[in-house]
Amino acid sequence: xxxxxxxLLLAYANKARCxxxxxxxxxxxxIFDTIKDSNACYSDIQFLWLxxxxxxxxxxxxxxxxxPDGTLTGGAVEYPVLSGLLMWLGALGADDxxxxxxxxxLLLAPFALLTAWLLGRMxxxxxxxxxxxxxxxxxxxxxxxxxxxxxAVAAVYVVLVPTRYSLRARAIAAAVLLGIGFCLKLxxxxxxxxxxxxxxxxxxxxxxxxxxxxxxxxxxVGAAIGTVVAIxxxxxxxxxxxxxxxxxxxxxxxxxxxxxxxxYWGLRPLFDPSLEAEAAFQDVVSIASxxxxxxxxxxALWLGWRRYAGTGVFPWIGVSGAMLCGFLxxxxxxxxxxxxxxxxxxxxxxxxxxxxxxxxxxxxxxxIGVFRYFYALGAGHSAELEENIVQFGVWGRAxxxxxxxxxxIRAAQRGSHRVPETVxxxxxxxxxxxx
Numbered sequence: 001x002x003x004x005x006x007x008l009l010l011a012y013a014n015k016a017r018c019x020x021x022x023x024x025x026x027x028x029x030x031i032f033d034t035i036k037d038s039n040a041c042y043s044d045i046q047f048l049w050l051x052x053x054x055x056x057x058x059x060x061x062x063x064x065x066x067x068p069d070g071t072l073t074g075g076a077v078e079y080p081v082l083s084g085l086l087m088w089l090g091a092l093g094a095d096d097x098x099x100x101x102x103x104x105x106l107l108l109a110p111f112a113l114l115t116a117w118l119l120g121r122m123x124x125x126x127x128x129x130x131x132x133x134x135x136x137x138x139x140x141x142x143x144x145x146x147x148x149x150x151x152a153v154a155a156v157y158v159v160l161v162p163t164r165y166s167l168r169a170r171a172i173a174a175a176v177l178l179g180i181g182f183c184l185k186l187x188x189x190x191x192x193x194x195x196x197x198x199x200x201x202x203x204x205x206x207x208x209x210x211x212x213x214x215x216x217x218x219x220x221v222g223a224a225i226g227t228v229v230a231i232x233x234x235x236x237x238x239x240x241x242x243x244x245x246x247x248x249x250x251x252x253x254x255x256x257x258x259x260x261x262x263x264y265w266g267l268r269p270l271f272d273p274s275l276e277a278e279a280a281f282q283d284v285v286s287i288a289s290x291x292x293x294x295x296x297x298x299x300a301l302w303l304g305w306r307r308y309a310g311t312g313v314f315p316w317i318g319v320s321g322a323m324l325c326g327f328l329x330x331x332x333x334x335x336x337x338x339x340x341x342x343x344x345x346x347x348x349x350x351x352x353x354x355x356x357x358x359x360x361x362x363x364x365x366x367x368i369g370v371f372r373y374f375y376a377l378g379a380g381h382s383a384e385l386e387e388n389i390v391q392f393g394v395w396g397r398a399x400x401x402x403x404x405x406x407x408x409i410r411a412a413q414r415g416s417h418r419v420p421e422t423v424x425x426x427x428x429x430x431x432x433x434x435x
Contacts, residue, residue, distance in 0.1 A: 004116035004131035011140035012105045017041040019098040027055050027096030037375035040368045044143040044337075045104045048087070049097035052077050057091055060084035061235045064242030070252040076245035081235050082183040083144045084246070104141065111146040112136065118150075118157045119347050123414040126347045134360055138367040139337035144184070146340070151181035152188045153344050156317060159195070160413075168216040171199045175220045179227025187327065187341055189224065190297065191320040194304060196220040198316035201308060255285045255332040260366055263289065263332055265394045289332045296326025296405070303409045321345035321408035325401045334397070336367040345404075349411035355403055362396025365389050 018041035022030050028050055036042035049055050053064075053075045061084060064076025077084045090104035119127035130136065140146060155174035162170060174195060181188030200217040235243040255263040263285045271277040304319035324341060328334055339359075346356050369389035376383035 001113050001116050001120070001131070003128060004113055004136070007132050007136045008105075008109050008112055008140055011137045012102075014137060015041055015043045015046070015101060015105075015141045016098075018043065019046055019101045023096040023098065026050055027094075027100075029097055032097065037371045037378065040371040042371055043101065043141055045090070045141060046097045046101050048077075049091075049100045052087070054087055054091045054100070055097075057088070060088050061242035061246070062239035064239065064245055066241075066245035066248050070249060072245055072249060074242060076242045076249075078246050078249040079144065080183045080186060080246065081232055081243070082147070082180065083185060086144050086147065086184075101141065104144075108141065108144065108146045111150040112140055115146070115150045115153050115344070118153045119344060122157060122160060123347050126414050129347050129356070130343050133343065134364060135339045135343055135367075138364070139340050142337045143335070145337050148181045148184035148188060149340050149344065151177045151184065152191065152341075155181070155188065155191065155195075156344075156348065159198075159316075167202055168199060168213065168219065171195055171216065171220045172223045175223040176227045179224040180231070182224070182228050183231045187324065189228070190323050190327065191316075192221060192224040193297075194301065194314075194316040194319040194323070197301065197304070197319075198314045201314050253333060254282050255289075259333045260336065260370060260390075260394060261332055261334045262329065262394060262398050265391060285332050289330055292330040293327055296330060297323050300326060300405070300409065303406070307409055315409055315411075317345070317413065318349060318408040318411055321349060322405045325405040325408070329398060329401045329405075334394075336363070336370065339363045339367070342404075345408060348414055349408055350414050351404060351407045351411050355400055355407070359397065359400045359404075362393045362400065365393030365396065367393075369393055 017039055018032050018036050019029050020031060024030060029046070032046060036047075052060075052072060054077075058064075058075035060075050060077050061081060062075065064072065064074035066072050066076060072078065077087060079087075086107060087104075090107050091100050092103070094100040094103050116127060116131040119130050155177040158174045158177065159167075159170050175192055178188040178192050178195070196217040199220055200212050200214065203211055203213055232243070253259075255261050255268070257264060267284065268281055271281045300319050300322035303322070304315050307318075308314040321342075324345065328338055328342065342359075346359075369386060370393070373383055373386035373390050375381075376386045
């Protein structure tokens, strides 16, 4: 946690380079637009001080909406409701983007520290990959990712560690946490299904055993759904248009040069530059992306089930990580800060450190190189070198996501006792915290 605290200070100093000096009448740092790309200190937090009525301290969603061209109005933001609340809270008492960045950092930092503690308890020294790794420096205060990562990690902790409680009770509590995570940034919601399957089969002694905990599995799914409904319903009732605007915004977002996806860099060059070809490209992505994501989810669950058939243990953490890899690989948007979503799985599961190092290199090529690329394009300079760096990052990440997809499902958990996988305690998820 001490290492994490130091890393967070470095992370704030990195982003604060864009938040110094004079501000204009709207509270925007004059230096921001000048150096955000050249110095790679851009953050969504500082950028979104303007354009979402955050600077006006408008409570999110309840009076907002979205125009036909995709412009958010009246306090609507593009994120799920709990992230919108965090944005609003971070702006309280702030009159400019400098204060907004600082307040947001103070609000987000405890989630990073708690995540470090939880990972340290589960995986020991490997948790330094989270606490002191380059991704936390680059992305801790790039966007509002730290709370959602914390909920996902806490869900794993609740299932694995407090084994004095029944598995069903632990899994239901974890499902509530995953539901909260869904209301922050959606992705933890995909982990509910592998958790439900884990509960369904955990008490079976053999493949011939006909006992399935159907009630437990349904309770896990119900707890997650109930949490999401309870959190979203007040916003939907009070301001449906503003609440719905966040969903519409994401549906309208296109795979373009800002999305860092394989779609833009791999598929777009196959179409000509015309407006008609651009529309056709976007149509292909809008169909192919969700279909491939769903196919990746199904493949991960099938491979996990095969693993269960051979070992008696359904690897729900590995399957969850594989599903996340599929999402990151095929989604039309792959923002740099999404690396924070993946890091806990690299900590919790025994995958090769060489592959992790390779992923961090590819990630840095995106996290730094893409802003230098934008700067070169905007300044009219030759951007060939910067484009090659970005391409290395995009395709390096893609190759390693495919590797992790399969490696996660077969990987053992770091920090667990080396006991036969077929014994009952291992099947039920017992894991002794690392002291």
